[in-house]
Amino acid sequence: MKSGPLALTLGDPAGVGPEIIVKAWSELRREGPPFMVIGDFQAVASASAGGASILRKVLAPAEAMTAFSDALPVLDLPLRAPVVAGRPSPAAAPAIIKWIETAVGLALSGAVCGVVTAPIAKAPLYEAGFKFPGHTEFLGELTASEAFDGARGPIMMLVAGDLRVALVTVHEPLAKVSGLLSVEAIVNAGLVTAQALRRDFAIARPRLAVAGLNPHAGEGGGIGREEIEIVAPAVRALKDLGVEVAGPYPADTLFPQEMRERYDAAICLYHDQALIPVKMLDFWGGVNVTLGLPIVRTSPDHGTAFDIAGRGLARPDSLIAAIRLAEQLARARGA
Template identity: 60%
Template sequence: MTAGPPLALTMGEPAGVGPEIIARAWAALKKEAQPFVVIGDAALMRAQGVPVQTLASAGEAAGAFGRAVPVLDTPLPAPVAPGRPDAANAGTVADWIEQAVNLVLAGEAAGLVTAPIAKAPLYAAGFRFPGHTEFIAELTADAPFSGTRGPVMMLTAKDLRACLVTIHSPLAEVPELVTAERVTRTARVVHESMRRDFGIARPRLALAALNPHAGEGGALGLEEIEVLGPAAATLRGEGIAITDPLPADTLFHDEARAGYDAVLCLYHDQALIPVKTLDFWGGVNATLGLPVVRTSPDHGTGFDIAGKGLARADSLIAALRLAADMAAARRAR
């Protein structure tokens, strides 16, 4: 596999664990084929105790990666205190994301990996998006894309790919939000992504039920009969291999996971609990259905441990490796 352009890695919230885990990820990956370039503050990276090389362009990353962390330097306007986010830096954090997306759209970076951001300081500075995913979707809205548009959130751990039909929705609202249109659109995005981003020629999808025992024939809920079953039948009519809704309590053990390539989960905890049980430290968040490859660690900013040397880079390392694999699959098509 040829490395292609570097991955663009945004520094995330500077007062969180992002700079620390980037330094540790570079130390673990500096001898691997796929380099990355950090979009962030070079001085803050140097403060992590690793060699840093500032670049004039992303194309210089491959030559520098083996000996230093390559950085496209956009300095922060305010000092950084670990664990204490400052809204004065929020505009620069958002600029890093936009710069990285533009590098990928221009073909100067193979994919985008985002270290965690803190929403409160961004909102205080006027950021109008719920989070990374929606912002990146907006930034790529006018870019050519031949598939079904997402974004769809996918969480991965080991051999599990769990894709969310709803994300951060109150549980009481989920039954109303799980519509046939939402399920079928999510499934199309996932099906196409399995082929485009994972090289799976004939993806096998599983569909989780909403109710216990998949509704027990209607005795424990009607969503499986009225919404989920018909949606699955529609998808099979389009040539997508997807199961009828299956009880979630038997969907995630080893033998069950061997029967599908990705599973559609209907609400947050239905996906996140099995992912974090399988690999609490190494889970990855990937965004499907966008013109750019995008992954991120499956954890937050870690303000409580920032600057204490306790942060683990497992999830970021896994996110970088997954982004490299997805980018390579896209190049191979």
């Protein structure tokens, strides 16, 4: 494994990111894994009961490794103006984007072993001209020119306990999903997922299960033909490419414990088909992982929670799980 820390971006500073980062450091400071915050020093200090006294400005990842057990290391890239918890502003967007770009650059250079991103809010970024649907697509663009051996993402995977689900479409209106599905998209998601299970999760012979789109997986064409015309051909193509895969399965039978024992990851076709079982299984501890990139990236599986930001109520469970999983994936890649 690379010797550097993880880079943890602050996310939207008006959200719960600063608060859960401080709480995560308090829990992990002794056992690690060590991380370095990339963001606004004052925004992090304002989320801590101890203020700036528990923080330390650092200029390089090596300093963070040394400081982590005693203070929360922060690479200070300041905001143009202070933020108020719970009140997002497009004025913060340039800094939020810069924090992500900096973390990715450090990961590509090998100075940090992976990237963990605190939540961002899309609407303020869109108002400032941000052109990407979210973190996942932006990370894909930032790493597109870098060499990567294998099937290319980005593909979003959610992890909760023993359940891993990868998505073919992500933040798309349900009415558009059918038109966006293709054999090629499902095959790519399957190839990227199988590759990641081998490379990052150390599963030598990964098994995939593919969900259908319609109730009862289309009922032989009686409740929709996407399974016949798109999903089943994609499953056959993946088998021809050497992937151990089965489906399409009705989504309502895919996630009980007995079924989860038959596969290592499920390929889901749209957002809620994947996210509902993840959050039912582990609402507080789910993790978002981006597959098919030359860097390790994880994130908590929740949003900015502006409604409770600054009130001390946010739980760090998902962020802590994301930090620990990022270290696990970095170890696997460095082995």
